[in-house]
Amino acid sequence: MKKIINDPKDVVDEMVQGLVRSYPDYLKRIPETGVVYRSDLEKIKGKVGIVSGGGSGHEPTHAGFVGNGMLSAAVCGEVFTSPTPDQIFEAIKQVDSGAGVFLVIKNYSGDVMNFEMAQDMADMEDIKVKSIVVDDDIAVENSTYTQGRRGVAGTVFMHKVLGAAADQGASLDEIEELAQKILPNIKTIAVALSGATVPEVGKPGFTLADDEIEYGVGIHGEPGYRREKLQPSKALVEELVGKLNDEFKFEKGEKVAVLVNGMGATPLMEQYVFMNDVLNKLDELGLNVEFTKVGNLMTSLEMAGISLTIFRVNDDLVNNLNYATHTIGW
Amino acid sequence: MKKIINDPKDVVDEMVQGLVRSYPDYLKRIPETGVVYRSDLEKIKGKVGIVSGGGSGHEPTHAGFVGNGMLSAAVCGEVFTSPTPDQIFEAIKQVDSGAGVFLVIKNYSGDVMNFEMAQDMADMEDIKVKSIVVDDDIAVENSTYTQGRRGVAGTVFMHKVLGAAADQGASLDEIEELAQKILPNIKTIAVALSGATVPEVGKPGFTLADDEIEYGVGIHGEPGYRREKLQPSKALVEELVGKLNDEFKFEKGEKVAVLVNGMGATPLMEQYVFMNDVLNKLDELGLNVEFTKVGNLMTSLEMAGISLTIFRVNDDLVNNLNYATHTIGW
Amino acid sequence: MLNVEDVKKWMENFDNVIQEQRAYLSDLDTPIGDGDHGNNMARGMEAVMAAITDKDFADVPSIFKTIAMSLISKVGGASGPLYGTAFMEMAKIGNGDVKELIPAALAGIEKRGKAVPGEKTMVDVWTPASALVQKDALTVEGIDQAVESTKEMVATKGRASYVGDRSVGHIDPGAMSSGYLLKALLKAEG
């Protein structure tokens, strides 16, 4: 394991410390917790607070999206491990100013259970809390008999849209309605070129041969649906856009937003090349691309690879995506 | 070589295309060139244009810093290869609105010669052009008999400060003076955990053993000054801050800005851990850290590693660093 | 009938195995999960031991409550809320009768995780354990058998569900740690 860290046990604590010390104008930390909140919390007085969180290792998600127009607070768990209910509850209390708090949860058993327990705690103190469980990763078969789909990079679109709505004064119920409305219209699929190593584990979650890629991996090294030889960018795009289109069944003229997300070790150069091919393919399908974003937003430590998120939008949603945001990560 | 690309020959063209198609509100491309300029160029009418550029592979540098408060245009060369004079000249013509154009050049023979030739071309058309050659990398011995020091991540501070000055209406002479004043106060040193592969070359510029690091590498895989076993973050900080302090010879109470820059494949998590240790060390030295920035700003393709830039500042310079900026990369 | 001292011994026994088998539990979690189950449990049990060692407790429910809170606030992931809820439900029983405690723990795990038997989770250990304990028939062999039974199951809950059919052939890590917990109980009872 080759990482710039000290004791693996301290990595999240030192990371959060480095983060808030680097950006005091943006972020504050609740001492001795993994909770990071807006330094300018007074600006959302009377508005709904938006809280997200999950395991660490996905930076800039989630703390990097705390700030005006996105999250009010983020809860950083251990690496790839859901944060605990008491910390989530601290975040809820910190950002509630009477209008309630909305939780954005990624669909992993751990996250769902811990956020649920936190929600129970908030209920007992009469704080209004609602939530959405994001499950945008189409690599996994969806079935009511299983855990269902994972929450991955599309979660960032959820943060952005809900954060903009909250800043514009939407009520807790309105935010819940908006979240449920957009949820089925956000879908993501990934391809990995290498695995990632959790500091405390010390070895990669999976390994790929020098010429091998894996389609459909998750953001914690969850296995995907197929391995094959490395393909040119255009061929990756055929596969990934194809899978997404199987789900969306797009018709010509539909409006979409697109996120090309680097998994951590993939240079922006490759991400832009890939986006160029994606846009060509979407043109071919006759879609209207209304919003585009490229970068490392939902990473998986030092994994090499890319995920592609398509979000079926209307003009209002595009406005939310373009809404002025003051965060370090967006 | 495991990269998400098509033909290695087309990688820069496709990258620039993907970039401007992703961010049409920010960037425009001069067709058939690697020149990218502000979409809202009319906003700098009558102001000095700031142009930078160099080889590609350092994204978001340089194109990602084009926009209000930073660069007016960027010239993207082949990977790790200086752009050609004709393209630099195109960029100069594009952004000149009478007040002249200032060039920010990184100190490599190639860049210096190509930018010089472009400057000659501009002279012949009576466009006022001045320039600065950034040489912030202290890994290299400085001597009038050699090429001198390389320009690396500190260049981004140069972009930021000059861009802010230009936006506030500074004249070409004032910008030159400012650039010369801050140049000796920006110093950088790096450590690599792995090498980078130029697409057209197909194999890494250097390789390190699984437990080996190299101090002092450049941003194109130029070798550094020492290899040793992987150290904890705190030990890396001792070495790198030590080297910088040997140069600066800081006294207690001096004001500095700090940039921790990821080289491409190093997760933000590690960068924040490292920054935390840097800030502890600077506290120990009694310095006042007035500005901090962490992220992948001046990368070297998929190299793993970090560079540390310290910039000795005063309050005016801090204002320039905090000046409102509208770019995709800052 | 467990008393406070029995529960402390139980936790000591469990902590010993967890620290010892930390890497093994994470290894079990690697092919079908995210490789952290050993770390999660080790972190949690460290907190539990810090919270109960050399501390006085008025009764069994209060030590269970302390254990629950330590696990809930230190483990995170899926196993934190599951084990935390199990101990919280045991605390609600109000006494130390294992014939009531184990079913309560099972009920808590089911409520929290919504898994049913056969989904390749810790439920597949707690369900037979709960039945056996009623007949005074909970044994190391019985527990091992239940743990082992998860090997051939296809996971449909938790992270392991993402590998689908490929989860077959691997023991579920949470089932393994639950087995450790129940065997630590047998050892504490003497």
Next chain:
Amino acid sequence: MLNVEDVKKWMENFDNVIQEQRAYLSDLDTPIGDGDHGNNMARGMEAVMAAITDKDFADVPSIFKTIAMSLISKVGGASGPLYGTAFMEMAKIGNGDVKELIPAALAGIEKRGKAVPGEKTMVDVWTPASALVQKDALTVEGIDQAVESTKEMVATKGRASYVGDRSVGHIDPGAMSSGYLLKALLKAEG
């Protein structure tokens, strides 16, 4: 005295070697540079060939100018302006006399790169070549020897200067490509 056809043949010869030795030139550039010299020259010569093949040129200066512009606008890096300036200065001579051309090329390279002999650059090939050509003594052996001489030098200009003493033992890639260019000239002259 070179005519337009000779210059075309010269470029053809040079292009052939460059495309053939592309990987080798980049390999030379790897330990002491950034591994791209072969790619840079190949890209440039492709452009040169596209610009001169099947094209008519009034005189030697005009084909030199076209070559210079192609190199300047296609190579980039350090070698682009250096070779570009060399051909631009040759164009200024106004005729095809190699005794004037080679010194002019050398002067251009010196002006542009500010290197002096002994700094382990292409200057270490052009300087002896320029002297030899005056005495009608430019030969393959003489060129090879000049190229080879860079091996033991310590680089103080260009990227190779960053490796300092460690540059010793490696031939300078720009010296090698300059050697190719001069040998291609000998071959074109017949």
